[in-house]
Amino acid sequence: MADRRESATGDSHATNWTAAVRGILERRLPLSNLLPDRQPYYVGSWVYVFGVITIAALIWLIVTGVVLAFFGPQWWHVSAVGHFVNSLHFWAVQVFFVFMVLHLWGQYFMAGWRDGRAPTWIIGVVIFAISLGTAFTGYLSQQNFDAQWIAVNAKDATNAAGIGAFFNVLNFGQMYGIHVMILPIGIVTLVALHLVQVRMRGVVKPIEPAGSASGAEEAQRRREADR
Amino acid sequence: MNAPATYLHWGFVLISVPNLLLLIGMIVVFALALLAPFPHGDVVDEAPPPAAPDARGEARRG
Incomplete structure (x- = not known):
């Protein structure tokens, strides 16, 4: 069964979702990008x-x-x-x-969201937020006095925030389950997506010095983009 | 490590000594990462990787 047809210009158009997905992957994430064996000089x-x-x-x-x-x-x-x-x-x-925070500093100062990389940046921010929650539920899962102290104090905070009824920090089973299953699945999935985003667009280029020729071009391009 | 940490207090800033040392250490590591030469950094490829086209079919800048 034919799953694509050729147009007069030679472009192929998918006629089912399998071919459409394959076409998108082939165009946006070729294997040479997914598993590169060469990197630009600034990656050194x-x-x-x-x-x-x-x-x-x-x-x-x-x-x-x-x-x-x-x-x-x-x-x-x-x-x-x-x-x-x-x-x-x-x-x-x-x-x-x-090292996640050092990575964040590095990407912040080189404006890692440039040139279509906003999704990569946003996914990274979400990973950071989920990691904070995972660390918190991890502290609550230690099963020691430290965990009890944190849980009892956090109970007031979560109650005050209005989430204490369904996110009960005094419930070890709930906190442990969230720590070892739900949040790690979120982190691993988003890290995989983060890496795919990086491989799709390549590593962000360092910002050129303002005085350099290419730096001036970049500044001009951004001024025009802002208009 | 099994004793309460010493805290430093300047105005509204309140930070434990271990946290302050960690923060200073991270800043030092970040500065070193910028300044320290990367091994074999002079022999990596000069060419940027092939950019994947975006949804409109235009190649992204490296």
Whole structure:
């Protein structure tokens, strides 16, 4: 069955959704963009490494988190190996947030949303927001006095905000479920989307100095775009 | 690490010493990332990657 027809100009038009999706992917995300083996010269900077370190920390978080979820609170509180894996999870969180914020600073100062990259920026902001929620529910899932202290204080705040009835920070089962399942699915999905967005449009170019020829062209182009 | 942190207080700014040290450390790492030479940074490809066309079929700038 033919799934596309050729127009007089040689353009093909999909006649079913499978061919339409394939056409969009072929045009917008060719394999050479998805798995590039060459990068522009400006990628040779440590600033571009922050995002990769963040993803490495995320992978480490998932691996240690799966181990913690499998053995449970009793194990991570009383056994030596449990303490160790718990610590790995905790320090991976520190690395994750530190390098996510460094990545944010880097992209902010080079205006990473330029030239059609607004979706990449927005998805990154949403990932950051979900990560804050995941960290919060993680603190509540520790099953120690620290978690109780945070939960009791947060209960007043969530009640005052009007969400305490359906987001009950004193309910360990609810907080734990949100921490190990719902929010991680959101983060992993959006990180995948974030990476696809980066590969579709390439890495953002550094801003040219204002005095340079290309910098002046860029400034002129932006003035015209703002009109 | 198992004791309450010392807090610094200037006007409306209230921050614990560990948080302040972390913040300073992040700024130092950021500055180093801008200034430190990248290994083999001089031999990477000069050409920008092929830009994917957008919905209107126009190529994006690198």
